Every structure is written in structure tokens, then in C-alpha cells.
Amino acid sequence: MFAKVVVPVPLNHPFTYSIPDGLAVPVGSRVVVPFGPRTLVGACVGHTDERPKGTLKAVQRVLDPEPAFSPALIELSRWIADYYFSSWGEALMAALPAPVRRTGARRYENVARLAVSPEEARKKIEELRATNSKWSQVLEVLADSVEPVAVNDLLERLSISDSPVATLVKKGLVAIDRRQIDAEDPLLAHPASTTPPPEPNPEQELAVGTIIAASGGFKPFLLYGVTGSGKTEVYLRVIAQAVAAGKRALVLVPEIALTPQTISRFSARFKRIAVMHHRLTEAQRADQWRRIKAGEADVVIGARSAVFAPLPDLGVIVVDEEHEPSYKAGNEPRYHARDVAVKRAQLEKAVVVLGSATPSLESWRNAKEGRYTLLQLTQRVMDRPLPPVEIVDMAQERGFKGKVPLLSRKLEEMVKLVSAKGEQTILFLNRRGFAPALYCPSCKYVLRCGHCEVAMTFHKKRNVAICHHCNSEVEPPVLCPACKLPGIKFLGLGTERVEEEIRAMFGDASVARMDRDTTRARGSHARILAAVADGTTDILIGTQMVAKGHDVPNVTLVGVINGDIGYSINDFRSGERTFQLIAQVAGRAGRGILPGHVIVQTINPTVSAIVLAAKHDFFTFADQEMAFRREWIWPPFCRLLRLVVSAPTPDDAQGACTAAVELARPRLGPEASLLLGPEPAPIPFLRDQHRWNAAFRAKSWETLWKVVNACSKLKDTWKKVSWTWDMDANDML
Numbered sequence: 134m135f136a137k138v139v140v141p142v143p144l145n146h147p148f149t150y151s152i153p154d155g156l157a158v159p160v161g162s163r164v165v166v167p168f169g170p171r172t173l174v175g176a177c178v179g180h181t182d183e184r185p186k187g188t189l190k191a192v193q194r195v196l197d198p199e200p201a202f203s204p205a206l207i208e209l210s211r212w213i214a215d216y217y218f219s220s221w222g223e224a225l226m227a228a229l230p231a232p233v234r235r236t237g238a239r240r241y242e243n244v245a246r247l248a249v250s251p252e253e254a255r256k257k258i259e260e261l262r263a264t265n266s267k268w269s270q271v272l273e274v275l276a277d278s279v280e281p282v283a284v285n286d287l288l289e290r291l292s293i294s295d296s297p298v299a300t301l302v303k304k305g306l307v308a309i310d311r312r313q314i315d316a317e318d319p320l321l322a323h324p325a326s327t328t329p330p331p332e333p334n335p336e337q338e339l340a341v342g343t344i345i346a347a348s349g350g351f352k353p354f355l356l357y358g359v360t361g362s363g364k365t366e367v368y369l370r371v372i373a374q375a376v377a378a379g380k381r382a383l384v385l386v387p388e389i390a391l392t393p394q395t396i397s398r399f400s401a402r403f404k405r406i407a408v409m410h411h412r413l414t415e416a417q418r419a420d421q422w423r424r425i426k427a428g429e430a431d432v433v434i435g436a437r438s439a440v441f442a443p444l445p446d447l448g449v450i451v452v453d454e455e456h457e458p459s460y461k462a463g464n465e466p467r468y469h470a471r472d473v474a475v476k477r478a479q480l481e482k483a484v485v486v487l488g489s490a491t492p493s494l495e496s497w498r499n500a501k502e503g504r505y506t507l508l509q510l511t512q513r514v515m516d517r518p519l520p521p522v523e524i525v526d527m528a529q530e531r532g533f534k535g536k537v538p539l540l541s542r543k544l545e546e547m548v549k550l551v552s553a554k555g556e557q558t559i560l561f562l563n564r565r566g567f568a569p570a571l572y573c574p575s576c577k578y579v580l581r582c583g584h585c586e587v588a589m590t591f592h593k594k595r596n597v598a599i600c601h602h603c604n605s606e607v608e609p610p611v612l613c614p615a616c617k618l619p620g621i622k623f624l625g626l627g628t629e630r631v632e633e634e635i636r637a638m639f640g641d642a643s644v645a646r647m648d649r650d651t652t653r654a655r656g657s658h659a660r661i662l663a664a665v666a667d668g669t670t671d672i673l674i675g676t677q678m679v680a681k682g683h684d685v686p687n688v689t690l691v692g693v694i695n696g697d698i699g700y701s702i703n704d705f706r707s708g709e710r711t712f713q714l715i716a717q718v719a720g721r722a723g724r725g726i727l728p729g730h731v732i733v734q735t736i737n738p739t740v741s742a743i744v745l746a747a748k749h750d751f752f753t754f755a756d757q758e759m760a761f762r763r764e765w766i767w768p769p770f771c772r773l774l775r776l777v778v779s780a781p782t783p784d785d786a787q788g789a790c791t792a793a794v795e796l797a798r799p800r801l802g803p804e805a806s807l808l809l810g811p812e813p814a815p816i817p818f819l820r821d822q823h824r825w826n827a828a829f830r831a832k833s834w835e836t837l838w839k840v841v842n843a844c845s846k847l848k849d850t851w852k853k854v855s856w857t858w859d860m861d862a863n864d865m866l
């Protein structure tokens with residue numbers, strides 16, 4: 134008997150190893166094997182009695198006495214590796230949370246805390262920023278956090294090595310303690326709500342009945358339901374039936390929608406639940422994984438990578454907000470969790486429910502053509518109306534010197550009105566920081582990141598300019614670095630500026646902001662939402678974090694500060710994204726007894742994605758968008774494969790990308806006419822690498838496979854470049 138082992142190298146087939154006498158190598162367990170000059174951790178994916186030719190190396194060690202991967206997960210990772218052109222070994226390892234991969238069962242962990250007073254730390258933060266921004270970032274996180282922070286989490290959150298922390302310890306600013314790992318999930322400690330479940334309305338009943346009738350086998354559903362139509366109630370009832378039948382359920386939600394409120398809606402109905410997401414500590418994540426694997430949870434709720442949660446007897450998979458771009462992984466393997474969920478359901482013979490108020494065009498077409506069964510919730514619950522959405526043309530609002538104000542007259546008046554009644558407002562702007570550009574009016578210089586070809590964003594509270602692509606930070610210049618004149622201006626709007634101006638405008642109101650910057654400390658996300666839920670906060674300002682995963686009945690006004698952000702000529706999905714964002718934020722208004730209002734500010738009041746989102750008219754939007762995609766041949770009317778070539782020099786990037794396109798051309802046949810590129814990527818320089826890209830479109834996956842396969846030999850010629858093949862690419866930058 135020999136073991137077939139996959140290792141995390143860019144090859145998608147297994148290697149055969151001999152098994153030493155007395156060693157048991159179960160299929161699905163991780164093993165240590167020699168690989169060329171290296172020793173790697175791989176996984177046994179099968180046994181064979183066929184001895185390959187040549188000398189054979191032996192498995193050195195078995196890491197998991199019990200298999201870490203079920204046969205279905207092994208099969209799933211094989212499909213991912215094939216479909217997304219990635220390595221089987223890497224795809225399989227991606228199915229294991231990092232903490233489980235790194236460590237076995239640990240009982241203690243290192244935690245960091247400030248060794249000086251918070252005031253002193255604040256002073257040091259300013260001082261150290263110029264010397265080493267990592268030091269100041271570490272101090273900032275610790276100063277913001279009420280409790281000590283696990284060192285591993287700190288490193289992961291800031292993407293740093295442990296050396297900055299070690300230096301701060303030497304400097305006497307930070308102390309490290311050892312503490313017993315607390316594996317309890319803080320989110321699960323949230324009190325379960327006690328309100329009795331609502332009676333389903335006829336549409337919900339029909340949806341639940343249809344799904345339950347199909348359970349016991351594989352069947353995909355698309356649940357289209359307007360915001361506030363009670364999709365979650367459908368999920369809960371379907372899951373309850375599955376659990377009663379001895380099955381288990383997996384629920385995927387976008388990371389930012391994974392709020393205590395979301396979880397408590399499930400913990401109110403099911404006792405044995407587990408959660409998997411990145412706000413947990415490493416130890417907690419490892420612990421949740423073990424519980425899930427042992428079958429101790431009937432329902433698992435998690436973000437993208439939870440699609441690999443090792444539940445036995447999977448009966449139902451739910452993918453909520455299936456249209457969310459965050460379901461597509463940004464690193465190898467570049468899988469789309471929704472599509473992986475459907476594949477997994479097929480392998481495990483489970484039903485899969487994709488839910489959304491604004492389905493992706495891909496899923497919509499699958500439903501239209503009968504591959505998915507379409508279920509519809511066309512009304513909000515209790516006959517509540519969808520909120521009226523008013524579009525305000527900001528060109529009409531220009532004041533003195535043609536300046537566009539933050540709030541239109543209409544929105545300002547409405548905020549006043551709503552606050553006076555004791556109701557709440559959400560103001561949405563999908564851009565964090567104070568201002569997205571630092572600009573010199575004298576010579577038109579724009580401050581750009583030294584590592585990327587992008588403008589840096591000014592963050593006022595911290596007084597830094599940050600690159601939102603590589604996170605590098607610099608002190609904002611006082612004099613223009615180009616013409617040496619003073620007067621650098623902060624151009625444009627970010628949530629931080631909105632907060633400042635709103636506080637100035639509405640002095641009596643209690644204002645809060647929720648974006649990535651205000652939610653860094655553990656628990657802060659939940660705290661902000663709790664203050665909205667209990668009515669403390671009058672006006673909540675935020676990025677798309679405010680658009681998802683919460684249901685506050687007293688929010689009666691939603692203002693979209695700038696409906697135009699996100700519209701990019703480089704992305705054929707711009708219209709879809711704009712429609713989705715506006716429809717989703719608008720969906721936060723008027724979810725209770727009180728009617729809601731939505732105001733969308735834009736300088737493009739006639740763009741059809743905006744007009745139709747304002748009418749809550751998904752059907753017309755989908756028809757128009759589908760016609761556009763069909764005519765110009767974009768997904769779902771073709772498969773899209775994007776290639777990004779990055780290299781230290783522009784010549785290498787251009788040369789390698791051009792060589793790839795030339796190799797690809799003959800393999801594409803008539804579809805070569807659909808080729809885009811080679812050309813510099815929309816972000817032509819990122820993290821010190823020059824980037825060129827190309828996009829290949831074809832009806833069949835096999836054609837694209839031929840392209841990738843033909844180009845694989847270029848690796849030997851172009852040694853300094855790195856190749857990113859992104860199947861079903863979402864990110865076009």
C-alpha cells in the first residue's frame with residue numbers, strides 16, 4: 134500500500150510515498166514528507182497499491198491521528214484546484230483554519246499590554262511614527278484595547294512580524310504575559326433573544342415547503358427576497374427541519390454582516406451552534422473548528438472560509454447575500470465561496486439556498502435557466518412598505534464658488550426632522566478616512582504612495598496619510614514636496630470628515646461612526662451596533678459596514694452621501710455594484726412599524742442603476758444588465774479569466790504579459806477577438822511591483838484551461854515575474 138499525498142506547491146496532482154511499517158496513514162490526515170530538498174506538510178488524499186517507477190520516498194510523520202479532512206472535503210479541494218487553476222495541496226490546506234494548521238492543542242498563549250500609562254503611550258505613538266510606523270501601530274492597538282491582546286492576533290491584524298513587538302518590549306513600552314487560552318466565543322455569550330418565532334406568511338411558507346420537500350438530496354435554490362422580507366426566517370425553518378432529521382447546517386454570511394445580532398437570531402432557535410470568523414482569537418478559532426468537527430454543533434455560522442467547516446452529516450447550506458464580492462477569495466486559491474458552496478452541497482447531497490435582495494447576474498441567470506430553483510419573497514413582512522427613495526441631483530446644490538455641500542438641503546432638513554422625532558439616521562459613504570487625496574493647489578501635485586501608483590488617504594485623527602492598498606503610512610507634508618509651497622489641501626470626502634462635519638452641524642445629536650478604523654479593537658463593532666440598537670446613537674455614519682447584518686426598527690432615514698462612488702469604467706460590474714449598494718443601504722430604513730425614507734445624493738441622477746435601485750426594481754435592472762452583458766459578452770455570458778503579471782520592472786511585466794497573450798491567442802480560436810490586453814493594469818504599480826494584465830473570455834472552461842496550461846511553461850523563461858490567474862475574476866483593478 135502506498136500513500137497519495139498532495140503538498141502545497143503549485144502543482145495539482147498527488148505524489149506517491151511509501152508507508153513505513155507500523156505507521157498508519159489514514160486518508161485525510163496531514164503528513165510530513167520529504168519533497169526535493171525540502172520537508173513539507175501535505176495531506177494523504179488516497180491509497181494505491183500501484184508502485185510508481187523510480188525510487189520512492191517515505192512518509193516521515195503523521196500529524197493527525199484522526200483525519201483532518203473528510204472524503205467530501207478532499208474531493209471539494211480537488212475541484213477547487215482544477216477549476217481555479219490552483220494547487221491541490223494549497224486548496225486543501227486552505228480548508229484548515231490557520232490556527233489549526235499552525236498549532237496543535239495549546240493551553241497557553243502570549244498576550245501583550247501597555248507597560249506604560251495610556252497617556253504616555255499616546256505621546257510615544259506620535260514620537261515613534263516618524264521612526265517606525267509599525268511600532269506606533271502596535272502601541273495604538275494596545276492603547277485602544279481595554280484588554281490585553283493575544284500576540285498572534287496582533288501580528289495577524291497588523292500583518293507584521295514579531296520584531297516590532299520585541300523592540301517595544303525592550304524599550305519598556307509593552308509587556309508580555311502568558312495566559313490560559315480562553316476558548317469561549319464572546320459572540321455566543323450574547324443573550325439569546327426570547328421573542329417567539331413569527332408565523333410565516335404565505336410566500337415564506339411556500340419557500341420553506343419547497344426547500345424542505347427537496348431535502349435529503351442535492352438541490353440548489355435562489356431565494357430572491359426584498360430587504361426586510363424575512364429571508365432569515367426561511368433559513369431558520371429549513372434548518373430546524375434538517376436538525377430535527379439529524380442533519381447539520383452551514384450558514385455563510387459576509388464577514389461584516391457577522392454581527393452579534395445575526396448570531397443571536399440563530400442562537401435563539403438552536404442551542405448547539407458554532408461560529409467561524411476573523412474577529413475570534415486564534416485559540417477560539419481552533420476550538421470552534423474542533424467542536425464542529427466532533428459534531429458538537431448543529432449549525433455553523435461563518436464568513437467565506439467557513440464554506441470548508443468540517444461538519445459531519447451536512448444537510449443544508451445557506452449563502453446569505455450571495456451577491457457579495459467578499460465571497461471571492463483574494464489569495465490563492467481564488468475560490469468563490471458561493472460556487473464552492475453549491476459544489477459542496479452537490480458532493481454532500483445537501484440542499485443549498487442562496488439568498489439575496491439583489492442577486493448576482495450569475496445566479497439570476499442560473500435561476501432563469503432552471504439550474505437553480507427560484508423562490509421569491511416579494512413583500513416586506515407585515516405588509517410594511519419598502520421605503521420611498523428620493524434621488525437628489527447634487528449639481529443643483531452647488532453653492533458659493535461651485536462647491537458641492539456635504540448634505541443637500543433635502544437631506545439636511547430630513548436629518549433635523551428625524552432627530553427631532555427621536556428617530557435614527559444612517560449616513561452611508563463607502564470610503565474611509567478623512568479625505569481620499571492630499572493635493573497642492575499651486576502645482577497640482579497629488580501625494581502618492583511610494584510603493585503603489587495610488588493617491589494616499591488622509592486620516593485626520595491619527596494625522597497620517599495611508600495607502601489603502603498596501604497600508605503604508607507617511608506623515609502628511611506641510612509644504613508641497615514638489616513646489617515647496619505651503620497650502621496642501623485635503624480633497625474629497627471620507628467617513629471621518631463626514632463625522633466631523635455632521636457633529637458640527639448637529640451639535641445636540643449623538644453621532645457615531647462605523648468603519649474599519651473605528652472597529653479595530655475587539656468588541657468595538659458590537660459596541661457601536663449596540664448603541665444604535667438601544668437608541669443611544671442618533672446618527673450613525675459608516676461605510677458598507679452599516680449596510681449589512683442589522684435590523685434596527687427605529688432607523689427611519691438613510692442618506693447615501695455619494696451614490697457615485699464605486700462607478701468605475703474599468704469594471705463591467707460597476708452598474709451591478711451600484712445597484713446592490715444602494716438597494717442594500719436603502720433596505721436599512723423603515724424596517725419597523727415606523728415608515729422609512731431614503732435619500733440618495735448623486736451627480737449622475739439619470740444613471741439607470743441608481744434610478745432603478747431607487748424604485749426597488751430589481752427585475753428591470755436585471756433585464757437591462759443582462760442585455761448589456763449578453764451584447765458585450767461579459768459574465769454570465771462567458772467565463773472570465775484575468776491574468777495579472779507583476780514584476781520588479783515594467784519591462785518584465787509587459788514582456789511576460791505579452792508573451793502570455795501571444796501563446797494564448799491561437800488556443801482561443803474565434804474567441805481571440807474577445808481578448809483584452811496585454812495592457813498596464815488599472816493599478817499599474819502595487820506593493821513595489823509593476824503590473825500588466827489581460828482578460829480572457831470564452832464560452833467553455835476548457836478553452837481557458839488550455840490558455841493557462843500553455844502559459845505554464847513561461848514560468849521558466851520569466852523568472853522574476855509572478856503570475857496570478859483569477860478565474861471568474863471579481864476584482865478588475
Ligand code: ADP
Pocket residue numbers: 331332333334337358359360361362363364365366514515684
Ligand atoms: P431580510 O433578511 O429578508 O432582510 P429579515 O429576515 O431580517 O429580512 O426579517 C426582517 C424582520 O422581520 C425580522 O425582525 C424578522 O424577525 C421579522 N419577520 C420575519 N418573518 C416574519 C413574519 N412572517 N411575520 C412577522 N415578522 C417577521
Ligand code: ZN
Pocket residue numbers: 582583584585600601602603604605820
Ligand atoms: Zn501603497
